[in-house]
Amino acid sequence: MRENELKEWIGEFTARVKNAFGERIYFIGIQGSRARGEAGEESDIDMVVILNEFTYNDLIAYREAIADIPNRDKLCGFISGKEELINWDRADLFQFCHDTLPISGNLEEIKALISPLDISRAVHLGACNIYHSCVHNAIHEKSLQTLSEIIKSAYFLLMAKHYLESGEYISGKSRLKERLEGRDVEVLSAEEYIDLKETSALLMDWAADIIKSYGEN
Numbered sequence: 001m002r003e004n005e006l007k008e009w010i011g012e013f014t015a016r017v018k019n020a021f022g023e024r025i026y027f028i029g030i031q032g033s034r035a036r037g038e039a040g041e042e043s044d045i046d047m048v049v050i051l052n053e054f055t056y057n058d059l060i061a062y063r064e065a066i067a068d069i070p071n072r073d074k075l076c077g078f079i080s081g082k083e084e085l086i087n088w089d090r091a092d093l094f095q096f097c098h099d100t101l102p103i104s105g106n107l108e109e110i111k112a113l114i115s116p117l118d119i120s121r122a123v124h125l126g127a128c129n130i131y132h133s134c135v136h137n138a139i140h141e142k143s144l145q146t147l148s149e150i151i152k153s154a155y156f157l158l159m160a161k162h163y164l165e166s167g168e169y170i171s172g173k174s175r176l177k178e179r180l181e182g183r184d185v186e187v188l189s190a191e192e193y194i195d196l197k198e199t200s201a202l203l204m205d206w207a208a209d210i211i212k213s214y215g216e217n
Helices: 003-024 056-065 082-086 090-098 116-141 144-166 173-179 182-192 196-214
Strands: 025-031 045-051 075-081 100-104
Touching: 003 025, 003 045, 003 056, 003 100, 025 075, 045 082, 075 082, 090 100, 090 116, 090 144, 116 144, 116 196, 144 173, 144 182, 144 196, 173 182, 182 196
Parallel strands: 045 075
Antiparallel strands: 025 045, 025 100
């Protein structure tokens, strides 16, 4: 899907959602690889819809509104009510807000709720999950594909870590890599050559250092 085709598709999606929910819409946006300009031909289209209130009947209405939209098989994303999002775990909200490009409305009210402590917790929790996933994979699955997914998780963690350390949010792997140093660069570059032993060891040691640095004790 070319850029102009995506723009047309987003226009149709937005029209369908507005037709279904009208003034109840708080926000519509796009996130993920297509928002970051990193999408491949088969990448998902991650759309975000936030309503003032969201019920199961609204879920059904949304499902019906998008039922026959072109490229329905690629459409995924997030839909919820505004109050649910306001009270969402703020460690999750950091990446959610910064990775989402607005189409209608904005997330500034939500973004203002996120503190440096929330971002620090996102980094710490992300490192804990990466460490566990890496250990589990090295012992049980021994999967290079799983390692590739772990590296992707590390990419998101590094965006948060760099923001916390510099105040600069960078969306885009190549631009982020230019700002990083040391093992952070090695981790972000690890997908270029994945070796079960070497990549697992790199990710384990890197995640362990972050866990200890960002832990409460």
